[in-house]
Amino acid sequence: MKKKFGSKLFLGLLxxxxxxxxxxxxxxxxxxxxxxxxxxGFSLRWYEQMFANKSMIEAIYYTVVIAILATVISxxxxxxxxxxxxxSRKVLKTYVEQVNNLPIMNPEIVTAIGLMLFFTTMKIxxxxxxxxxxxxxFCIPYVMLSVTPRLRRLDPNLADAAMDLGAKPSYALRxxxxxxxxxxxxxxxxxxxxxxxxxxxxxxxxxxxxIKNISILVYTMSxxxxxxxxALSTIIVVIITxxxxxxxxLSMKKAKTNKVAQRVGLVALxxxxxxxxxxxxxxxxxxxxxxxxxxxxxxDTLNVFNTGEYIGEDTISKFEQKYNVHVNYSLFASNEEMYxxxxxxxxxxxxxxxxxxxxxxxxxxxxxxxxxxxxxxxxNLSPLVKGLAYDPKNEYSxxxxxxxxxxxxxxxxxxxxxxxxxxxxxxxxxxYKGRIFVYDSERDSxxxxxxxxxxxxNTSNLNEINEAYEWLRGLRANDPVFVxxxxxxxxxxxxxxxxxxxxxxxxxxxxxxxNMAYYEPKExxxxxxxxxxxxxxxxxxxxxxxxxxxxxxxxIAYENSEYVGYTSSVQKVIDKLQAGEFEGLSSYIPRSxxxxxxxFNYNPKIRKVISELWVKVKAK
Amino acid sequence: MNNYKxxxxxYVLWISIFLVLPMLLIVLYAFTVGGNDVLTFNFTLDNxxxxxxxxxxxxxxxxxxxxxxxxxxxxxxIGYPAxxxxxxxxxxxxxxxxxxxxxxxxxxxxxxxxxxxxxxxDNGVINNILSFFGLGQLHMIHTExxxxxGMVYNFLPFMILQIHASLTKMxxxxxEASADLGASKFETFKRVIFPLSLPGxxxxxxxxxxxxxxSFFIQRLLGGGTILVGNLIENYFVTxxxxxxxxxxxxxxxxxxxxxxxxxxxxxxxxxxx
Numbered sequence: 001m002k003k004k005f006g007s008k009l010f011l012g013l014l015x016x017x018x019x020x021x022x023x024x025x026x027x028x029x030x031x032x033x034x035x036x037x038x039x040x041g042f043s044l045r046w047y048e049q050m051f052a053n054k055s056m057i058e059a060i061y062y063t064v065v066i067a068i069l070a071t072v073i074s075x076x077x078x079x080x081x082x083x084x085x086x087x088s089r090k091v092l093k094t095y096v097e098q099v100n101n102l103p104i105m106n107p108e109i110v111t112a113i114g115l116m117l118f119f120t121t122m123k124i125x126x127x128x129x130x131x132x133x134x135x136x137x138f139c140i141p142y143v144m145l146s147v148t149p150r151l152r153r154l155d156p157n158l159a160d161a162a163m164d165l166g167a168k169p170s171y172a173l174r175x176x177x178x179x180x181x182x183x184x185x186x187x188x189x190x191x192x193x194x195x196x197x198x199x200x201x202x203x204x205x206x207x208x209x210x211i212k213n214i215s216i217l218v219y220t221m222s223x224x225x226x227x228x229x230x231a232l233s234t235i236i237v238v239i240i241t242x243x244x245x246x247x248x249x250l251s252m253k254k255a256k257t258n259k260v261a262q263r264v265g266l267v268a269l270x271x272x273x274x275x276x277x278x279x280x281x282x283x284x285x286x287x288x289x290x291x292x293x294x295x296x297x298x299x300d301t302l303n304v305f306n307t308g309e310y311i312g313e314d315t316i317s318k319f320e321q322k323y324n325v326h327v328n329y330s331l332f333a334s335n336e337e338m339y340x341x342x343x344x345x346x347x348x349x350x351x352x353x354x355x356x357x358x359x360x361x362x363x364x365x366x367x368x369x370x371x372x373x374x375x376x377x378x379x380n381l382s383p384l385v386k387g388l389a390y391d392p393k394n395e396y397s398x399x400x401x402x403x404x405x406x407x408x409x410x411x412x413x414x415x416x417x418x419x420x421x422x423x424x425x426x427x428x429x430x431x432y433k434g435r436i437f438v439y440d441s442e443r444d445s446x447x448x449x450x451x452x453x454x455x456x457x458n459t460s461n462l463n464e465i466n467e468a469y470e471w472l473r474g475l476r477a478n479d480p481v482f483v484x485x486x487x488x489x490x491x492x493x494x495x496x497x498x499x500x501x502x503x504x505x506x507x508x509x510x511x512x513x514x515n516m517a518y519y520e521p522k523e524x525x526x527x528x529x530x531x532x533x534x535x536x537x538x539x540x541x542x543x544x545x546x547x548x549x550x551x552x553x554x555x556i557a558y559e560n561s562e563y564v565g566y567t568s569s570v571q572k573v574i575d576k577l578q579a580g581e582f583e584g585l586s587s588y589i590p591r592s593x594x595x596x597x598x599x600f601n602y603n604p605k606i607r608k609v610i611s612e613l614w615v616k617v618k619a620k
Numbered sequence: 621m622n623n624y625k626x627x628x629x630x631y632v633l634w635i636s637i638f639l640v641l642p643m644l645l646i647v648l649y650a651f652t653v654g655g656n657d658v659l660t661f662n663f664t665l666d667n668x669x670x671x672x673x674x675x676x677x678x679x680x681x682x683x684x685x686x687x688x689x690x691x692x693x694x695x696x697x698i699g700y701p702a703x704x705x706x707x708x709x710x711x712x713x714x715x716x717x718x719x720x721x722x723x724x725x726x727x728x729x730x731x732x733x734x735x736x737x738x739x740x741x742d743n744g745v746i747n748n749i750l751s752f753f754g755l756g757q758l759h760m761i762h763t764e765x766x767x768x769x770g771m772v773y774n775f776l777p778f779m780i781l782q783i784h785a786s787l788t789k790m791x792x793x794x795x796e797a798s799a800d801l802g803a804s805k806f807e808t809f810k811r812v813i814f815p816l817s818l819p820g821x822x823x824x825x826x827x828x829x830x831x832x833x834x835s836f837f838i839q840r841l842l843g844g845g846t847i848l849v850g851n852l853i854e855n856y857f858v859t860x861x862x863x864x865x866x867x868x869x870x871x872x873x874x875x876x877x878x879x880x881x882x883x884x885x886x887x888x889x890x891x892x893x894x
Contacts, residue, residue: 007705011717014702017773018724021735024745025727028738038743077631084627092628099635102643105826107834107877109853110870114642117863121645137638140631169624198729200837205857218730219837233731240726336859343861440845442859481762482845486737493743611860616676619847620683 022237029230035489035512050228054317055329056217060232062128063213067196070135075189077136078143083177085144086151100141111138112205119206120344126208127346134206135196142195143188150184208346210303210328220308220331239274293325299540302547303328305338305348307530308485310401310566311551312559319550325543333484334441336611342366347537349544354530356443358397359390359602361533367396368536374545377552382571384592385529389599398548399569401561402529403503404590404597405444406520413497423521424452426498428478436480437487437499442614443600444526445472448500451523451596458601465609472617482618491516502528504566506587511565518587524596529569649867667868677852677869684849685876687764688832691771695828696821698772699779703820706780707787718784721777733770733841740766740842762844770838778827786820787813822888826881833877849873 032041050056085096103111115134119126154177162172178185200215207216218229293300304316308331316327330348332338335357342348353361361367372378375398385399407426409419414432422429427436427448438445447457449468459465483490487499492512501509506518532551534544550556554572561568562581567588568574574589582588591597652662671677706717724732739745740760747757760766790813798808836850847855849869856866 007701007708010701011705014698015720018721018777020739021732021773022724022727024739025731025735028735077634080627081631083624084629084631087625088628092632096628096632096635099639102639105830105878105881106643106874107830107850107870109834109836109850110646110874111642113853113857113863113866113870114646115638116857117645117649117867118638118642133638137634140634173624194725198725200729201834214728215730218728218734229728229731233727236727237723240723334859336861340858340861438845486841490741493741495742608860608862611855615847615852615855618845619676619680 022233025230026234026237028227029234031227033512034227035492038493046228046231049226049313050231052314052317053226053228054320054327055212056228056232059212059214059217062131062211063197063215066128066132066135066213067193069132070139070196071189071193074136074139074143074192075185078140078188078192079147079178079181079185081140082144082147082151083173083181086148100144103138103141104145108201109205112202115202116205116344123345125345125347126206127211131203131207131211131213134202135199138199138202139192139196142191143185146188146191147181147184150181154180208341208344209348210330212330217331220333226309293323293543297323297325297540297543297546299543300324301326301328302350302540302543303330303348303538304350304547305330305332305341306350306352307332310352310530310564312556312563315551315556315560318556319547322550323543323546327547342535347539348535349538349540350547351533351535352400352530353533354528354600355388355390356600356602358531358533360604361535362391362396363602366536367533368538368541369395370398370534370548371541371545374542375549375552377549377554377570380552380554380557380570380572382569382574384571385569388529390602391531397531397533398552399529399531400551401504401564401566402527402569402590403567403587404520405439405447405500405502405526405528406506406518406587408491408499408501408506408509408516408518410494410497410515411517412515419519420522423523424448427475427480427500430478432478432498434479435497436478437483437490437496438475438480439487439500439502440482440484440618442610444500445614445617446610447526447600451521451525454523457524457526457598458603460603460606462609465606465613469613469617472614476617502566503587503590504564506565507567507582507585508565510585510587511582518585520591522596524594524598525591527590527592527597527599529599531569646867646870649864650871651868653864667865668872670865671868671872680847680852681849681872681876684833684873687767687771687848688829691768691775691832692825692829694768694772695776695779695824699776699824700783700821703780703783703787707784714788718781721780725777729774730837730841733774733838736766736770736773737761737841740769761842764843764846766842767839767846770842771832771835774835774838775828775831779824782824782827783817783820786817790816818888822884825884829880830877833873 028039029046030042030044031039032043032045081096085093088096115130115137119130124130158180159172159176162176163169167175198215199213200219203213204216204219207213212220214232221229302325304327306329316329319325320327332341335353338351338353339357339360342351351361358367378394378398381394381399385402387394388399391397407419407424409426413435414426418429418431419426426432427438446465446468449471450457450459450464453464453467453471455461455464455468481496485505487501488505488509490496491499491501491509494513494515501518503518506516510516510518532548534541534548538544551560552570554570557568557570557573558576561570561573561577565582565588567590568577578588650667651664653664653666706714709717737744741747742757742759742761744761746760750756750758760769794812794816795808798812799805803811834850834853836848836854839846839848839851853866853869853873856862856869860866
């Protein structure tokens with residue numbers, strides 16, 4: 001009796017461990033605010049947002065469609081291949097078995113980059129097909145792995161007998177062999193479906209051009225997590241549970257014969273069919289005005305590539321409605337990632353890179369001129385962002401958001417004096433040991449070190465860069481935590497006292513936590529600006545320009561800026577928000593005209609050096 | 621049944637293109653320099669000397685394997701008793717528990733991992749409960765503890781399912797025979813049950829150790845910027861754009877993993893011969 005209690009307690013604790021995050025996620029899907037650690041009240045807003053969020057619906061749709069197709073194809077191919085294999089010569093058998101082991105025994109990331117290199121080398125454009133092919137490629141070995149043991153137990157005389165009695169081989173296959181292999185085939189199909197449904201690493205490297213599954217969406221979103229993903233997961237849990245209960249009730253009669261595999265199989269089938277229908281309907285319910293975009297623009301789909309949470313809540317859907325087009329909206333985590341994706345053969349119509357990246361794209365001749373005639377709102381641009389050095393006449397780029405990099409601090413815990421005195425070196429002040437977030441950006445971290453050492457952030461002097469590297473290594477003594485956009489939630493909740501942040505995030509944080517303040521150190525900072533550009537290979541430049549112009553319109557620009565907290569490029573919007581919503585927040589108007597502030601230049605040699613050194617700063 | 625032989629031919633072509641060729645490309649990239657326009661064929665060992673001459677990279681490699689090893693050991697110690705207890709239950713609870721363990725795998729890995737951020741953080745659920753009882757604070761997020769917890773959380777189900785499968789497939793008459801011959805319960809476990817379940821443990825180790833070494837988002841979310849080998853690879857492919865060096869790192873990792881898997885399998889065979 002005692003022993004039984006012990007094992008029950010153990011399993012109970014284990015289940016708690018497994019389900020704690022899931023319960024947590026379900027609870028927070030009903031949270032009133034954006035925070036993922038403070039529950040502020042019950043609300044359904046994330047569910048509403050989820051259904052309104054087109055890229056989420058699309059991600060669900062692609063996840064399910066890819067999973068179903070990959071499962072069906074890999075199950076059929078895998079089963080037939082297994083049957084063929086069991087009759088093949090030894091050499092061939094060994095070859096296939098060894099190769100099949102590659103995706104199973106190799107780390108997933110190796111398979112992923114192998115496939116990425118393959119598609120890039122073959123100049124196959126990444127998208128739905130590459131994603132599907134990759135999924136099929138890694139699913140088949142799993143199917144074969146579960147079919148083969150069944151084959152060994154199969155009596156070969158049965159099929160022979162059938163054929164002796166006049167059955168054609170295909171008939172014997174269908175009526176004799178396949179039915180006997182069924183349990184193995186079902187189990188294999190299930191594994192394939194689960195693998196494909198939940199895959200992240202391989203999909204992340206082989207997809208592109210706006211095609212993304214749930215995992216990729218979550219990964220690019222976790223930069224600034226959006227709780228509607230919790231709503232989605234909650235719905236999945238509920239669907240699975242309902243199907244489970246239903247299956248259980250149905251199978252009551254034949255109680256014991258029921259196998260776990262079959263049960264899970266039904267669950268899989270039912271939930272994916274449900275989700276597909278739901279996704280398809282959502283996708284279809286997207287028709288706006290009644291004019292034909294193909295007539296007007298030559299295309300009806302626009303591929304936009306932007307950073308996460310960097311546009312107004314409804315901007316995309318408003319644009320789609322107004323022009324009756326479809327926007328493929330994809331997210332990147334950094335300028336460098338965006339650049340790599342471009343290199344590996346993806347095409348977009350509108351990109352939103354930063355200053356130095358625009359300079360690079362221009363030098364490499366990857367951008368096309370923007371037809372000013374189509375940018376009717378050009379005069380709305382603030383003089384502060386017009387004609388910057390990287391594109392003096394704004395021939396190729398139209399500014400979108402801009403700002404500075406600075407220090408966010410908790411007024412109740414950090415003394416203003418320390419801040420004035422230390423400048424960036426406050427990150428090294430032992431008084432604040434363990435109380436610091438450092439933004440995980442190689443450029444801005446080196447900017448901080450170089451500025452504190454009194455150098456230009458655009459230096460190409462390797463000695464100065466090495467000094468900055470040592471300065472950053474020295475930072476480790478103060479136990480900083482390197483974060484990206486988790487810094488927002490972290491500072492709102494007051495988890496640390498000091499953080500390196502972008503001015504726009506500072507504005508957003510201060511709106512939620514009035515204890516926080518923003519400071520631009522006297523050593524100078526990076527005054528950056530992000531702009532919209534049209535790549536050379538855009539299939540739809542006219543629509544791209546229309547999109548850019550749309551975002552410069554006063555009303556849309558206001559909604560964008562108000563939602564994300566970053567400083568608009570439209571002067572009237574700056575004035576309006578400064579006097580209204582963001583009154584008194586210094587971070588909304590970055591410092592201008594200070595001689596120690598700089599704009600980043602493009603320097604390919606230094607870029608690689610800094611990138612490698614930054615990895616070394618973060619490694620132990 | 622020889623009629624079915626030709627069924628394999630298209631598949632041989634398929635794997636040669638989609639599984640073998642990509643691996644060859646990684647090897648090609650790893651032994652060349654000259655950026656992303658391949659097929660210039662500048663063969664060199666530079667990428668490897670660069671890696672092995674740098675203490676930081678070696679340190680990252682050691683850290684990754686150490687964390688993966690700790691994760692795997694923890695999974696065995698938690699997963700084995702769990703699988704054992706479950707396999708001892710009646711058919712219905714058996715199926716029920718296996719279902720409970722597979723269910724979370726249907727929810728996106730990243731979403732589940734992200735939930736841990738809110739649970740472990742300084743103002744998170746656990747610390748709120750602790751401070752409610754006046755027990756002070758535990759700093760957990762952004763530590764190695766958090767990374768290992770995240771990995772155990774994500775990969776433990778694989779271990780349990782593998783061991784469970786080998787335990788339920790076991791011939792129970794052997795266990796009964798051992799008991800009939802007077803072996804104590806512990807001895808039966810040690811000499812009959814455990815050796816027979818070893819193949820399950822071995823495949824469990826594979827399914828945990830592999831993803832644990834190459835993971836890159838668990839440490840990103842829970843480790844506060846900790847760099848492990850998966851992040852190195854991601855960094856060189858995605859951020860720096862140095863695919864040659866990134867391929868070399870992947871190759872080094874893959875080879876070390878293959879060697880350790882080979883040794884693990886040997887261990888299994890040697891034990892079997894005792």
